[in-house]
Amino acid sequence: MSTLEIEQLSKSFGSQPILEQLQFHVKEGEFVSLLGPSGSGKSTIFHLIGGLYKPDYGSIRLNGNEISGQKGSISYMPQTPSLFPWRTILENVTLGVELFEKPDKEKAKKMLERAGLADYIDAYPHELSGGMRQRVAFIRSILSPQPFICLDEPFSALDEFTRLEMQKWLLSIWDEERPSVLFVTHNIEEAIFLSDRILVLGSKPAQVIKEFDIAFDRPRNGELTLTSEFLDVKKAVYQTLRGELDD
Amino acid sequence: MSTLEIEQLSKSFGSQPILEQLQFHVKEGEFVSLLGPSGSGKSTIFHLIGGLYKPDYGSIRLNGNEISGQKGSISYMPQTPSLFPWRTILENVTLGVELFEKPDKEKAKKMLERAGLADYIDAYPHELSGGMRQRVAFIRSILSPQPFICLDEPFSALDEFTRLEMQKWLLSIWDEERPSVLFVTHNIEEAIFLSDRILVLGSKPAQVIKEFDIAFDRPRNGELTLTSEFLDVKKAVYQTLRGELDD
Amino acid sequence: MFEKSYSAIIVIVSILTIWEITSRLLQIPTWILPAPTTIVQEAFTSWHNYNHHILSTITLTGSGFAIGVSVGLLIAILLHLVPRIREALYPLLILSQNIPIIVLAPLLVIWFGFGITPKLLIITLVCFFPIAVATIDGLKQTNPELIHYMKMAGATNRQIFTKLELPHAIPQLFSGLKISATYSVMGAVISEWLGANQGIGVYMTLASSSFRTDRVFVAIFFIMILCLIFFSLIITAERLILKWRPSEEGKR
Amino acid sequence: MFEKSYSAIIVIVSILTIWEITSRLLQIPTWILPAPTTIVQEAFTSWHNYNHHILSTITLTGSGFAIGVSVGLLIAILLHLVPRIREALYPLLILSQNIPIIVLAPLLVIWFGFGITPKLLIITLVCFFPIAVATIDGLKQTNPELIHYMKMAGATNRQIFTKLELPHAIPQLFSGLKISATYSVMGAVISEWLGANQGIGVYMTLASSSFRTDRVFVAIFFIMILCLIFFSLIITAERLILKWRPSEEGKR
Amino acid sequence: GNSDSAEELEEVTFVLDWTPNTNHTGLYVAQEKGYFEEQGLDVEIVMPGEAGADQTVATGKAQFGISAQEAVTEARVQDIPIVSIAAVIQHNTSGFAAPKEKGITSPADFAGKTYGGWGAPVEAAVIDSLMKQEDASVEDVEIINMGNTDFFTAVERDVDFAWIYYGWTGVQAELRDVELDMLYLTDYSEKLDYYTPVITTNETMIEENPETVSAMVAALEKGYQFAIENPSDAADILVVEVPDLDEELVHASQEWLSPKYQDDAEQWGIQTEDVWRNYAEWMFENDLLESELDVEAAFTNEFLPE
């Protein structure tokens, strides 16, 4: 149900061009990752898709409709958890749904349990560790009703195992409901493990310098990361990114 | 000049014990990493060393002096950047020094340039991307005058290359001045690449379940991560962590 | 604050003691400054003379404060939500605080007579302003990161307002409430000078014009008690509503 | 706000126009409510009579406000830094706002005579409170994450205060300043009723007691102008000092 | 001259009872014409504002002030040591006024009407003693408190009659062509013919600086004498000294008031014990005083020039 087409997207802050003539698309039910140097403009792309800023030029179409400057079309997880300090964890995760319908508390509780936060359902954000807050923000976005999901470095503060757990969980959810996902990460393995396609961004200004189709069968599991095919892809992505940085 | 001895350290929040009888030490000029599951209590250990909280029990000695409850003994980089929104980037990085002496602006500027933030010296934090803010917080801690440095996931929001850059830079600084470093990360490779010793923490409550001595020669470079010795260590650490999580 | 208020009580009691002792030592005449004991004595002996005044002032203060707070909040919300109105009306708000009672009084009397309406209007005028200013500023200072999240998540302006900005402004709203609550009792007393048949304000002017300084101080005494009660109600409400705040460990 | 103030000006001008028209149509006698043109005319013709009054009030307001702000800030800082003092003095602050002028006036005159001191005291009393309350609340609400950093980094209490809490409280301090600035002119006028020989307050009472409603309104006119000027100075200062704030793109 | 050190003028403060008006003309004349200087005084005239004149004079922050017999009476009963040293106007010029259309021509007409006052018990007592003479009772009058509202505003709404000084508010009504029915207290009761306003000082001054008091009274006497003889010039002086007053009102009021300062008395300022005693007794009988007044101590004629 959800396709995203971005065309000739340009945006600058002050005199500094951040995005220029950016062009890519996400197909229905596709899982696409964005990789790129820090400060290249990944979060800015999300902000534009989410309608927070208006592009200077270009178009953003969701399911064929122009949505630039239009808010609320995506389920969104920001780079910083952005939890509401006066809401409990449970109230925080249901916030995204609440904006549109009556939230299903039981479902939210189950998700929190699944993420290892069973003991913290009624805690306030300031009582949580960094990684725990990130998981809360992740669940909040997963619970949001929009079928197009944008995740901005959702697992960066997690240890490898919790991260793997969450990745698997994300994949299982994705398998069930097949939303389209746009995923920002700095972890190349993570990107390969999860995605159908990886877009590598160059910086200043950002444009897509290379695309990788990740053809591994689904469902995928942890073993995959040890296969040589996986390592080959990883190396290729790595080289591309390095090339970008060496310029 | 800086040794840290932690003995029988216990701390609970409410009825929940977070640390129990935690015991470890950092030798002079040593680089020690802490690895452990999200929510296990790593940041809490830092807060205790920094004197933000008082331990329920146990002692923390820096250079032989008891410092529990005593503030300002360490250079500290918090897990969230915690920049002051009304200060420019330059003013933010010099904050840690400012508390003790007149800051050296030229040095600070050079460091910002080195971290790829030359264009942002006079910007305010809200104009920076997540990874850029993290680098600012990192420089702030590096500039602080205390010879014992505690870094809480300093590079988690950086892409692999910028991260490698920063790691190398950190090592070069460390080589020059040989401060003692306590380093929290979720990235096992990073821990091995940087450290003399890795402590793996168990959770609920946290204690050191295993220590790894990392004997690779210094100075180290990127190649190291591709050697089989490195991979062996990585596997061992990985197993330990997984074991902890599977319990 | 009022739980650990023993130190406040100590201070107040010491002030009263010093006052009492100086009064007695310097033999300050009652008509200049009556000693606390004289005031208390007068308070007891003529209780039946003035208790209806107190009741009347409490009612006036309560209703005036309620109206003032509602008006203040409404204005703040309106001005926050509609920037055009903010630009147009903010200066008027400020001007409203600068109409001297001396001018307002005759106009109010001509328009509303000597009933309760003009009095409520005056209390409202006194109370709404601190609340409006504090709330407008509070609303304006909402954490931009959270606003960004709400917008990206598709919150309507109304939702951003009710779910984010309003709760976020509550601490500042309470600053305003505290200031207003403090002024409300005095506002009621002043409004009674506008022509009333009962109330502490009336009792006080009469006492003053017949040189009964002791009674004037009885009146002040009740004004202050009333005000402290009001204020502590606000503080209690603040503590209940803001209970999510981090506790004091790790704070100063 | 005052840059884009054309809409405010439109509103004010329309109010004045309506007022003028009703005055003329209903032939409201000048001594009840003079028409704006009458007021302006009087303002021009008797300018030489009252300009010294205005000057005197400006001086009084300025110095009183300055003292009031300093006292308010000092009290806020003291109460914030020393919690014991806070508990002990906070109730007294509130009480200080409930001493009616009718009581205070004779006492002040008895203690300080008819000079400038009692007048400054009254303005200070009016001005310091909103600033103190707003600043105390502002200081209390400092982002705990930043406090944690400062403590861990070894900042002394003094440094936490000057480098973090104070700058952090500035937006709220400005709320207080706005409220106080608004009150300061009125405070000066009231203090002039305490026995003065010049000032807008004196001019106004004289006008009022000789039933010159048009002059009363001339006085009000100047009170309001003064107040708006004060207020816009504060707002300008706020805008200059808080220039680091995120711009409006992406805000409402 | 009573001044012992002719070079050095003695600084004294004179506090008014209200804003400056024609009751104060003599004072301003003395100021302007240098009568005070002749007497060795340097007088600062202040308005009392909210502070009130009587306590200020009693404590000595001001040496002289303007008050009224009723206030001095109440004050002295409360042990406030002020003394009346001269009556500014010989007879009470106050009374109950109502616009013509209200149809109040005698105290009996008060019945069924609304009186606007400031809530003091004395008002009901006065109204009652007037009405009793015509077999009516204050019970039938609705009394409301009009606070600081001025007469003209109050009678626009709710209020039918109020207590005014004719010399100011009444004259203003003439200027505005508002026709009033005025019922003077003196027309109905001997006992209510008290002195208002009066010049006051405190007991300490009388004991320690009697010369200063004499000097003050002498200068004032000269000033009021001038006002009696030259109403128009005196009004001009008042307007010059207090330019914010309405010139027309001052002149009209002065014309009306000038003959009333001395009236039928042998000398300006003189006060009689009867007037003081009558009114104090009346107040005491009506429960307006808690104890009886020591009449001799309340006023004195001793400082009036020979």
Ligand SMILES: Nc1ncnc2c1ncn2[C@@H]1O[C@H](COP(=O)(O)OP(=O)(O)OP(=O)(O)O)[C@@H](O)[C@H]1O
């Ligand atoms: N509000 C703003 N004002 C000015 N410049 C901005 C603003 N927001 C972002 N930028 C600039 O835009 C560029 C891209 O920022 P963005 O946050 O999109 O980077 P990113 O790719 O998400 O980086 P990271 O991986 O570090 O999060 C940065 O150079 C940043 O300084």
Ligand SMILES: Nc1ncnc2c1ncn2[C@@H]1O[C@H](COP(=O)(O)OP(=O)(O)OP(=O)(O)O)[C@@H](O)[C@H]1O
């Ligand atoms: N102020 C607090 N009040 C209550 N509980 C707290 C508080 N701070 C931390 N905790 C709890 O202590 C535990 C450890 O938190 P800590 O932040 O030290 O974890 P961490 O190891 O740094 O995790 P992460 O890797 O996710 O940052 C968590 O379970 C957290 O909920």
Ligand SMILES: [Mg+2]
């Ligand atoms: Mg980003």
Ligand SMILES: [Mg+2]
């Ligand atoms: Mg942590």
